[in-house]
Amino acid sequence: EPEVTQTPSHQVTQMGQEVILRCVPISNHLYFYWYRQILGQKVEFLVSFYNNEISEKSEIFDDQFSVERPDGSNFTLKIRSTKLEDSAMYFCASSVHLNTEAFFGQGTRLTVV
């Protein structure tokens, strides 16, 4: 069964460093998403991406965040200068169309120290 894969599973970084979280969506999917879950809190929407551009973003997705589809398979989330409060589980998801179910990856646990 096709699945969304994320790497790495766990990333530890120092405050102020840049991190790139990687995702390989399901191959025939057209819509891509990033969500995050801070420990003990709700899963929160960050951004959706379609046709090589951001289609929606939340208030959380400020200038320190960016997304990119650098090639035909990868979808990345970059955090430019990490802060302690960026520590969270980051989930990538993809869907075929806008109103079809999203499939989630296993997540990348980001720890900022």
Added chain:
Amino acid sequence: AQSVSQHNHHVILSEAASLELGCNYSYGGTVNLFWYVQYPGQHLQLLLKYFSGDPLVKGIKGFEAEFIKSKFSFNLRKPSVQWSDTAEYFCAVGANNAGNMLTFGGGTRLMVKP
């Protein structure tokens, strides 16, 4: 803005007990509704979804949910739980014109005792 409430944070049941997890949302427009499950150490998996049509939705593993528009609710049910249902369950809502820009509830951690 949308919000989703799951009233039960932790539920402990014995095997064969019936399950109902509450989910209420606030949003004025047409919505898509989802229940996701996260087994320990695994990714979020879709249990069931409602986009339109019959408000009683059947999902995988014997789960079902009922959309009651007048109550803004989408409660998850299972007549008889198994130990393997131990997991965290998330209700999620998306505005019909915003697809998978989902608002999640806080999750309900279910423990089923053998």
